[in-house]
Amino acid sequence: MVIAIVVSIFLVSFGEVVLPKTYGHLHKLMNGIDFTEVLMGAMLNFLLFAGGIHINIDDLKEQFRPVLIFSTVGVVISTFVVGFGMFYILPFLGIHLPFIYCLLFGALISPTDPVAVLSILKQANVSKGLETKVAGESLFNDGMAVVVFTVVLQLALGDKVELGVENIGLLLLKEAGGGLLLGIVLGWITSRLMREVDDYIISVLVTLSVVMGGYLIARQMHISGPLTMVAAGLFMGNFNVKFKMKSITQDYLIKFWELIDEILNAVLFLFIGFELLMIKDLNHFVVPGLVAIVIVLLARVISIWGPTKFMKKTFSPQTVKVLVWGGIRGGVSIALAMSIPKNEYSETILSITYCVVVFSIIVQGLTIAKVANPKKIAIEEEEQESITLNNID
Structure with a gap:
């Protein structure tokens, strides 16, 4: 990139x-190139499936509460903190963005990008629990973010949207719940097929059909394609362990999806780099972009640190630091920014989004391994557990 x-x-x-x-x-x-369609409609499905298939469901169960809270409540908190921050600070820089568009920027920049996070966590050498928290949040927060983004975009475009808790709840249930359910159904059916025919060629073809066919089904049903892929990958990756698969089949399957993951990651980050050609007068948005970076990081701190205070399990300062710094933005944010219909504000939002994403991937991505000090995290977690146990006694 x-x-x-x-x-x-x-x-x-x-x-x-x-x-x-x-x-x-x-x-x-x-x-x-329709970047939104290429990423959200094609590449992201393969990358999310590849990410889901390598996550251990038992590890995810242990971290279920923080993953759920960070990927739902955290996204909403971040959206509003970024929205208010941009609305009150941008006028000092000579940019007047309506509050609804500031909120729209908050919605598209709040979800962490699973592609960037998963690829970087492989090299960070963090503990399994922490890796599951960060990876799980980034895999699941897309569903919540897309719902928030869709509602705010409709409001920004002047469409009539009923903002009742019931309507938003139904939208979330259909988008996220429907996606997860479809993914589980697809994962179960294809896992049974793979169990009957334990052949590495057929297994690879079956997993490819799940990704491509599953996305088309999700799109037709107007439910979350990304969450469908996450659920299908999780189910297949963990269900197939329960029956004895030939070692050659398992080896080919794992290597195939690792290769797909590496190739598409390289292509995606190359695309993000060349997206600079699409932005006119980017130098006019460098200062607003730097301000946005600070606001987004502050929002990330609040959306992570705040919820941890209400969880039963205590989080060490080092763990919170890694969760904050590991919240990397990527292609998903750019794709959402590019999906905004062209108007007087779309170019500003895209340019600022690009600045935040480039900083996030290059600076946060290249330094997360230094921030994530496994020994320090382990020591702090042990101290926190001992304090908790003493308080209980």
């Missing part, structure tokens, strides 16, 4: 003079 950004900056600065044909072709290519 860094290489793509450097090339993009060079082309934007000197391309029309030095390499006019290359600049023209690349600009035309990026203009012709």
Whole structure:
């Protein structure tokens, strides 16, 4: 992604003079790509399935409460903190964004990107419990974020939306609940098929059919495709362990999805880098982008630190620090920003979103391993447990 950004900056600065044909072709290519459809409709489904298939369901059960709270309540808190922060600070920079669009930015920037998080956590060497918290939150918060984003976008566009708790609850139930249920059904059916025919070629083809066919079904039913893929991946990854699969079948299946994960990650981050070519006058939004980075990080602190105070299990300061710094934004935020219909505010939101995402992936992504000090976390967690037990006694 860094290489793509450097090339993009060079082309934007000197391309029309030095390499006019290359600049023209690349600009035309990026203009012709529907990034929202490519990411949300294709790449994300493969990446989420690959992420879900490698998560242990028992580890997820142990961390169910924090994962659920962070991926629902945390998203809502972050949305409003970012929305209010941008609304009151941007006017000092000469940018007047209506409150509803500030809230819209808060909704699209609040979900952490499972693609970026999962790929970086592999190298961070954090404890299994902490990895499950961060990965679980990023896998499941898309459903909540899409519902919030959809409601706010309809309000911003002037569409009539009933904001009652019942209507929003039904929307969330249909979007998230329907996606999870469909994923479990697909996972169960295909797992049974794989059990009957224990062959590595058929197993790979079956998992591919789940991802591609499952997305089309979810899209037709107007439910969450990403959550369908997460649920299907989780179910298949854990159900298949219960029966004795041939070692060659299991080996091929795991290696195939690891390869798909690596290839699509590389393509995705390359796309994010070259998206710079699509933004006009990005230099005008550098300062607002830096301000947005601070606001988004502050919102992340509040949305993580606040809920932990109401949980039974005590979180050590180091764990909270990793959860905050590990909340990496990525392609999902850019895809949502690009799905906003073109108007006088869409370019501003996209430019600021790009600044936040680039900072998040490069700075947070490259330093999370240093922030995540496994020994320090273990010592602090032991101290917190001993304090808790003493209080109970």
